[in-house]
Amino acid sequence: MQIVHMSDLHVGARPHNEKIIYNDIIDAFNESMDLVIREKPDSLIIAGDLFDSPKPDNDSLKIVINRFKEVTNSGIPIILAHGEHDTPGRKESTILQVLSSAIPNVYAPLYESKSNEDENTMFLNVVKESKISLxxxxxxxxxxxxxxxxxxxxxxxxxxxxxxxxxxxSNNKTIFVAHFSIDPYLIFDAVADVQKLPNANYIALGHIHERIINKKDKFFVYPGSLYPLSISEMKNKERGPILVDLSGDEPDIQELKINIRDNLFARISIEEEKDILNKLRAGIEVKMKGILNKNKEPIIYLDIEKTKDVYSRSIIQAITKIENEFNVHIIPELRNIEKKESSYNVKALNRGSLDPFNILINELKLSDNTAKLLLDLRDMALEGDESKVIEIFDKLSKESLDELKRLI
Ligand SMILES: [Mn+2]
Structure with missing residues (x-):
């Protein structure tokens, strides 16, 4: 008797508005479903946060529906627990209940209390109605x-x-599924301590994004997030579904692996415009040595400390160059060194087709000089540098007045 346990897939998530991560998460989901179909367990259990949002985008929804149909059509029922992310804040049907209505053999129990029942009856009903016997x-x-x-x-x-x-x-093998933290594994939102977990043969948990496999006393597993959703989740190297064999006295688990790209973190500091390329190159070069997955271009979260003399835009332009040079995808986060006391972050600028420099030149037919001045004005205003703002205004009125009048 085998089951597959997963949690915290967060399908539909797009951290830092990065399409590459959105696609990666969908790839990770697809690869996991391939593994599930290959292993043919008696059921697939997802312990919460299948979706990143209670209202996932249509593409995510379509992919999940199609793959779930494939899984259930190959004789594998799917049991879904609600998670923090895919449970709506107000009282309405959940997306998991919608899936359960739409696809045979997908279960997503969630008790709805009836007005006439007393508290004790209600608790008993919650437990009874949450049971799926297969x-x-x-x-x-x-x-x-x-x-x-x-x-x-x-x-x-x-x-x-x-x-x-x-x-x-129960006279059968039992599995308890829940989406919550337990003390002492994650204290800040723990609902109970670990001793309070029921004595099931296997306890399939979700919510903690780190992988935890506990065999002592109670046998429970947090599979962890399927894909690193932030810098803090990068240290987890084991990713993929957990295959659990319940035939013996003790569960026997196997960690199935999916092939995701490396997600790394680097930090650099730039004090002068002329150093931008070299600093970026040096920062990335060190990280490239630690790449595990050579087949997929890595993502590097790059924390950049800069002085206010270094323009954000110059850094962003240089990053595009470095990305091509090293075949990496960089997610930059810019900070001003002088402003450590304020937590103000200078957000990375749009790149690619939405590059504002290109828009000013190509769409508004401004000269390079005027476009540069306008972007500098925006950067300096964002960075709160009043004297620079006045300086740029001065230049604009001297050098670009005719061009700007033409726009009105
Ligand atoms: Mn989660």
Whole structure:
């Protein structure tokens, strides 16, 4: 008897508005579904955050529906737990319930309380209705409620005891599925401590984006995020679905691997315009030595500290050059050195077809000089440098007045 356990896929996420990561996450999802179909487990369990949003974009939705149909058509039922990201804030049907209505053998239990039941009856019903029985396997899906932490703690205190009781009374193999943190693994939003987890044969968790495999006392697993969604998630090297064999006394797990590109982090400091290229090159070169996946161009999150004499735009232009030189994708974050006390970040500028320099020249037919002055004006205004702003205004009125009048 085998199941596949996944969590925190975050399909539809587009961190830093990067299309490359959006596509990567979809690739990671597709690759995982290929593995699931290949392994043919008795069920696929997703312990929350299948989607990054309660209203995913249509492309994400279409891909998930098509792949889920393939999975269920090959005889693998899918059990979905609601997560923080794919549960809507207000009372309405969830996207997971929509999937469950649309595709046979997709389950997404979420208890809706009835007005006439007392509290104890309700808790009992929550637990009973969260149970999915599939061929000698009882799966219990803990409900995710979008309420504040104190309320979720109170709920967990009551529900986990009832789950434990119910699970003990089962004659089948049991799986408990939940999307929450537990103390001491992630304290800040833990709903209970680890001892409170019910005594199921296997506990399929989600929410913590780091991979945790615990075999002592209670057997539980956090598969971790399928793809690194931020710099803090990069240290996780193991990514992919968890294959769990429940035939023996103890679950036997196998970590299936998917092939994602490297996500790295580098930090550089630029003090003068003339150093931009060399500093970028040096910063990237060091990181390129540590690349594990040689087949896919890596993503490098580049934290750039700069003095205010260095224009953001000059850095962004140089980055495009460095990306081609090293075959990397850089996600820049710019900060001014002088302004450490304020947390103000100079956001990276748009590149490619939306490059504002190109727009000013090609669309508005401005000269290079005027376009440069206007962008400098924008940069200096963003960076709050009043004296530079006045200086640029002065230049514009001397050198570009005729051009600008033409635009009015
Ligand atoms: Mn998540």
């Amino acid at each position: 061929n000698k396997l009882d799966i219990y899906v803990y409900p995710y409620k979008k309420v504040n932490l104190d309320m979720r703690k109170t709920l967990a205190d009551k529900l986990l005891k009832i789950y434990d009781k119910e699970i003990k009374s």
